[in-house]
Amino acid sequence: MSDTLEPQTFRVTRADLVRYAGASGDFNPIHWSDRVATGVGLPGVIAHGMFTMALVGRAVTAWAGAADAVVEYSVRFSRPVPVPDTDEGTEVVVTATVKETTDEGLTKLVLTATCQGEKVLSLAQATVRKR
């Protein structure tokens, strides 16, 4: 078990947001309409916060070895993830560091997610029980 997770990079495009909207049922237009997004003061279409949380969750479950190893998982959405209407979209980079391992065999991970060099999550952490 290593103390840090190799940083993982996730590409995010408009197509990903459309697919996530359909799968999750979150059809808020700020995630697919530049007109609506800029109308409420955003730089343009932004990713669903829960999509970013899901990507970070992939890194956590990969580290932990299984979905049912995750005991607790929480984040604060501190900054939006703008997703330009290009083939490349944008990138979210995820890191995880072991903060502590408890006597009950639980491991607390401190997580970060950045987009264009800016942190998009704060207070992000997960508690996992390694299988």
Added chain:
Amino acid sequence: MPLDQSFVGRSWPATEPYQVGREKIREFARAIGATDAEYHDPAAARALGHADVVAPPTFPVVITMAASRQIVEDPALGLDYSRVVHGDQRFAYTRPVVAGDELVCVNSVDEITSRGGHDFLTTRTEVSTVAGEPVVTVWSKLVQRGEH
């Protein structure tokens, strides 16, 4: 207009059961790029001790977001959803959601606060099976941004 403080501490009746489908879990896993066999292949999930394919950790929000309409769409609360952004999200798991689960949600409002012209609403949703087995507790903090 500030949110109605009288909502704090209130709980709502359990929602109608949500039937967790295998294809819905696969669709959600594909949408987040999760390719692990436990999300897609029932045999692989059974080998890990589950009854059917397992949902990724953030899947419960599909159910709780729909369930929370009970609260956020109540005109008495005074929430303007066009100004709402997602503040915090937290999951505490008893076990993962698995295809075949029939889940009900009991919503509560834990906290309503105001700061810097913004209003904050924290909801808690206890997700359990129709038989009463706890599955996951989900907290969401929504931020209603100020009008300036």
